[in-house]
Amino acid sequence: MTSFTGILSDLDRVLLSAEEIHDRVANMAAQIQRDYEGKVITVVVLMDGALFFVADLLRQIDLPIRLVTLGASSYHGGTQSTGQVAIQWPAGADFVNQDILLLDDILDTGLTLSALRERLMAEKPATLRAAVLLDKKRPRSHDCPLDYCGFEIADEFVVGYGMDYQGRFRNLPCIGILKP
Ligand code: IMP
Ligand code: MG
Numbered sequence: 001m002t003s004f005t006g007i008l009s010d011l012d013r014v015l016l017s018a019e020e021i022h023d024r025v026a027n028m029a030a031q032i033q034r035d036y037e038g039k040v041i042t043v044v045v046l047m048d049g050a051l052f053f054v055a056d057l058l059r060q061i062d063l064p065i066r067l068v069t070l071g072a073s074s075y076h077g078g079t080q081s082t083g084q085v086a087i088q089w090p091a092g093a094d095f096v097n098q099d100i101l102l103l104d105d106i107l108d109t110g111l112t113l114s115a116l117r118e119r120l121m122a123e124k125p126a127t128l129r130a131a132v133l134l135d136k137k138r139p140r141s142h143d144c145p146l147d148y149c150g151f152e153i154a155d156e157f158v159v160g161y162g163m164d165y166q167g168r169f170r171n172l173p174c175i176g177i178l179k180p
Contacts, residue, residue, distance in 0.1 A: 007169060011159075011176035016151060018173040021133075021161055024150045025053065028131065029060035032101070032148065040064040042098040044120065046112065047071050048170065049105035052162040053133045053150075057103070068093055074111050085115040095123035105162050106134040110144035117144065134158065134175070 032041075040063070045054045047069050058065060071088035100120060104113055113130060120128055131148035138155040159165050160172030169178075 004172060007172060008174075008176075010169070010178060011172075012179045014174050014176045015153065015156075015158060016161075016175040018161075021150075021173075021175065022056070025056045025133070026060055028148055028150060029057050032057075032131070033061050033063060036061075036063055036099065036101075039099050040066065042066045042068060042095065042100045042125070044095075044100055044102045044116075045069045046102075046104040046116070049162045049164070050103050050133075051170070053105055054103050057131075066098070070116075072112050072116055074109070083111065085112050087116060087119060089119075095120060095125045098125045100125045100128045102128065102130045104130070104132045106136060106158070107132045107144060107146065107149075108136050108138070110140045110142035114142040114144045133161070 041061075043054065043058065043065055045051075045067065048071075054067075058067070068090055070090050072085055074083065074085045102113065102116060102120065107113060113132070117128065117130065129147035130145065132146060133150040135146060135149045135152045136155050137152055156177050157165070158175050159169035159178055160175040162170050163175070164170045165178060
């Protein structure tokens with residue numbers, strides 16, 4: 001295993017270790033498998049932040065899965081949301097009557113996920129649920145019900161396990177807080 005002494009030294013502290021993340025994701029996978037038994041799941045993944053989460057999660061679910069990736073962002077490289085969501089809609093995607101599981105890395109203001117939820121509901125799926133690895137405890141400007149959540153965290157900017165600061169730190173195996 002790589003020890004990550006290079007980019008790890010930019011962290012003020014580790015919030016969730018690779019082991020803690022691994023255990024919780026396995027747990028979520030088991031729960032999702034029970035809930036979707038007998039169904040085909042259409043997993044809609046928000047790139048790039050959810051990349052590692054989705055890879056670890058889906059490899060532990062023994063059910064047929066259709067995978068659709070899309071881009072949506074309200075952040076443009078900084079640590080503050082801009083208040084607008086740009087969705088890159090996948091060409092030719094068909095969501096009618098599908099059981100959709102929407103996956104994202106982290107719920108912050110709720111703007112991104114609520115915009116996407118609304119857009120997907122317009123496609124008339126059979127069901128639509130949402131899963132995030134992290135739920136930031138903060139006042140939410142946009143209502144966004146979650147069906148699966150890995151961890152609740154404080155309102156701090158985190159990096160690692162897919163999440164970036166200005167394009168960096170996605171490849172950290174743990175999740176941490178950057179030095180000021
Ligand atoms: P929201 O629309 O404010 O809920 O923001 C959600 C998106 O912003 C997530 O999908 C992340 O990509 C990004 N984001 C929010 N908080 C953080 C953070 O603490 N670190 C890295 N990315 C974040
Ligand atoms: Mg994201």
